[in-house]
Amino acid sequence: MKLYSLVGNEVFKIIMKKRLWVIVGILIILIGLFAYGEHYTRERTQSQIAERIGIDDVDDWREITNQQLMDLERRLDNPFIPEEGRASIQVRAEQLRYYLSEDINPTTFSAAQFMSNFMEQSIFLFLPLLIILLASDIVSKESTTGTIKLLMTRPVPRWKILTSKLLALTILEMIVILLMATIALGISYITFGQGGFKEPVITGFRIVNGELDVSNIQTVSRGTYILMTYSLGYIVAFSIGKMALMVSVLVKSTAASIGIMMSSLIGGTFLSFFISDWEITRYLFNVNLRLTDFLSGDLQPVEGLSLSFSISILLLWALAATVVAFGVFSYKDILD
Amino acid sequence: MLKSIKKAIWPITLASVIIALPFFIFGIFQSFDVTRGAGDNNGVADGENLVENSPEEEEVENEDVYVLTLGDSLARGTGDEENLGFAGRTVEKLEQALGVPIRHENYSLEGLQISEMIEQLKNEELLGEIQKADMIMMSIGGNDLRGLRGLSDNERMNAVQEAENRYEEDLDEAIRRIREENPEVLVVFLGLYNLDYSGENLEETEILLRWNSITYQRIEEEGNFVWIPTYDLFQFRLSNTLSPDQLHPNGSGYEMIANRITEVITPYFQSD
Numbered sequence: 383m384k385l386y387s388l389v390g391n392e393v394f395k396i397i398m399k400k401r402l403w404v405i406v407g408i409l410i411i412l413i414g415l416f417a418y419g420e421h422y423t424r425e426r427t428q429s430q431i432a433e434r435i436g437i438d439d440v441d442d443w444r445e446i447t448n449q450q451l452m453d454l455e456r457r458l459d460n461p462f463i464p465e466e467g468r469a470s471i472q473v474r475a476e477q478l479r480y481y482l483s484e485d486i487n488p489t490t491f492s493a494a495q496f497m498s499n500f501m502e503q504s505i506f507l508f509l510p511l512l513i514i515l516l517a518s519d520i521v522s523k524e525s526t527t528g529t530i531k532l533l534m535t536r537p538v539p540r541w542k543i544l545t546s547k548l549l550a551l552t553i554l555e556m557i558v559i560l561l562m563a564t565i566a567l568g569i570s571y572i573t574f575g576q577g578g579f580k581e582p583v584i585t586g587f588r589i590v591n592g593e594l595d596v597s598n599i600q601t602v603s604r605g606t607y608i609l610m611t612y613s614l615g616y617i618v619a620f621s622i623g624k625m626a627l628m629v630s631v632l633v634k635s636t637a638a639s640i641g642i643m644m645s646s647l648i649g650g651t652f653l654s655f656f657i658s659d660w661e662i663t664r665y666l667f668n669v670n671l672r673l674t675d676f677l678s679g680d681l682q683p684v685e686g687l688s689l690s691f692s693i694s695i696l697l698l699w700a701l702a703a704t705v706v707a708f709g710v711f712s713y714k715d716i717l718d
Numbered sequence: 719m720l721k722s723i724k725k726a727i728w729p730i731t732l733a734s735v736i737i738a739l740p741f742f743i744f745g746i747f748q749s750f751d752v753t754r755g756a757g758d759n760n761g762v763a764d765g766e767n768l769v770e771n772s773p774e775e776e777e778v779e780n781e782d783v784y785v786l787t788l789g790d791s792l793a794r795g796t797g798d799e800e801n802l803g804f805a806g807r808t809v810e811k812l813e814q815a816l817g818v819p820i821r822h823e824n825y826s827l828e829g830l831q832i833s834e835m836i837e838q839l840k841n842e843e844l845l846g847e848i849q850k851a852d853m854i855m856m857s858i859g860g861n862d863l864r865g866l867r868g869l870s871d872n873e874r875m876n877a878v879q880e881a882e883n884r885y886e887e888d889l890d891e892a893i894r895r896i897r898e899e900n901p902e903v904l905v906v907f908l909g910l911y912n913l914d915y916s917g918e919n920l921e922e923t924e925i926l927l928r929w930n931s932i933t934y935q936r937i938e939e940e941g942n943f944v945w946i947p948t949y950d951l952f953q954f955r956l957s958n959t960l961s962p963d964q965l966h967p968n969g970s971g972y973e974m975i976a977n978r979i980t981e982v983i984t985p986y987f988q989s990d
Contacts, residue, residue, distance in 0.1 A: 393727070393732075394727055456801070457828055556738060603746070610746075613744075660812065677749060689750060
């Protein structure tokens with residue numbers, strides 16, 4: 383049988399198994415809740431601000447933004463601002479000018495902001511959990527239902543079976559990312575009503591010796607930033623998926639497979655916080671999941687990480703997991 | 719019908735993944751690009767030429783009074799609708815009262831802390847200006863104090879003590895540097911006002927008052943230094959005198975401060 387149709391068959395099985403639809407359901411409910419919560423909080427703070435300043439209309443954001451912009455421009459005139467500070471002030475001023483010219487209220491959320499925030503928040507836990515949900519039964523389900531014996535008796539070599547499963551998984555990981563993007567876009571656009579994809583975003587922070595280095599900051603459009611975060615999300619999904627596949631090969635029951643993956647995901651994160659000065663923690667996959675933090679300049683829990691280092695570690699884990707999965711799957715005895 | 723849908727699932731999935739793939743590749747490359755610091759630095763591009771424009775190039779020698787303003791955002795006038803701040807307003811009033819033109823330079827910086835001010839006071843250019851000045855208006859310390867807010871009680875105990883000691887030392891250093899350059903100059907030092915007079919935050923108020931008294935005591939040791947209290951000014955009209963950011967005074971807040979300063983210092987210049 384050709385690999386193409388084998389992969390097609392695997393993809394079809396996963397989609398028909400309804401597990402993907404569970405993921406879609408979770409996404410819709412959670413994103414809906416987040417968006418509503420965000421909207422509610424923003425609206426409340428807005429009315430509080432309006433009350434305190436004593437204006438009825440929060441349309442005055444233009445005035446406040448203008449004031450902020452003027453302050454920033456005056457600061458730039460000051461000769462005593464160090465070079466690094468100057469750069470970040472300029473980017474901030476550029477952002478404010480964009481808000482004013484595009485009529486975007488910076489005190490409320492835009493759909494684009496929500497999209498990138500959602501990925502930044504879910505890349506280290508929520509996204510891996512979805513992928514575990516998707517991938518954990520990919521082999522073990524064949525064991526529990528007994529269909530594995532049917533698979534093995536067909537005139538297809540074992541490696542080809544696992545390869546087709548692996549490729550199907552790789553494809554569906556991307557589908558999950560695309561679903562996340564689509565659902566987040568749809569729901570947040572309905573909730574917030576403003577796009578804001580051209581908004582300039584500050585990025586390019588680096589952390590040197592534990593201090594934020596802003597000498598390299600630059601602006602990209604929010605749309606590009608979203609592309610970046612979701613692509614990094616795919617790398618996380620890719621690597622977690624391969625690990626889940628390996629566990630699924632090793633363990634017969636799907637429940638055990640999900641449990642093992644979840645506990646190592648969460649347990650490893652705890653571990654990295656407790657023993658963060660231990661050299662070896664940086665080679666755990668858990669501490670390398672927060673890829674988007676490199677874009678936004680958030681401090682890493684373990685020092686000395688960089689984007690290329692973290693991606694290499696994740697890909698190494700994926701490679702090792704794949705090797706183990708193939709090794710075990712090719713030679714394991716199928717009993718009972 | 720159902721069968722054809724089922725048949726379409728795989729090609730549709732594959733097609734969408736293939737279409738999405740270039741975007742993902744672009745995204746990953748872009749991420750590398752950004753974190754490496756390469757790419758077009760359009761945000762910082764014109765940062766350089768801004769450094770070059772110094773505050774003032776031309777020297778005007780024949781003015782009677784030269785006033786210098788140093789310090790934080792209050793000295794800069796943040797929140798003032800007319801962008802004058804207490805410094806600009808005081809200069810205007812003083813000009814009227816004395817009937818002479820006054821030259822005014824503002825070297826203040828939003829968010830400045832006293833340790834940063836000491837760095838500033840090492841700058842040759844600024845020291846040169848200080849030598850020439852007849853009066854220096856200063857507002858500093860508010861940002862140092864603000865750093866103490868939001869600490870838990872335990873942290874606060876030590877942090878407050880430490881910050882007070884450091885502030886005292888830094889204040890001493892700043893005064894010494896100014897005096898070294900210009901033993902004659904009149905220095906007007908602005909006191910701190912509260913943001914909450916309700917009495918609910920007694921602890922913070924207490925720290926603020928102690929801060930004020932440190933400044934007051936230290937300044938009284940110097941001749942030609944004057945400390946201008948603002949605590950009482952804002953007490954009963956805080957809501958009308960703060961700008962929308964709820965931190966800086968608005969125009970009328972700055973006006974009050976300027977009135978008080980002018981009242982205090984006019985006789986000094988008249989007796990000259």
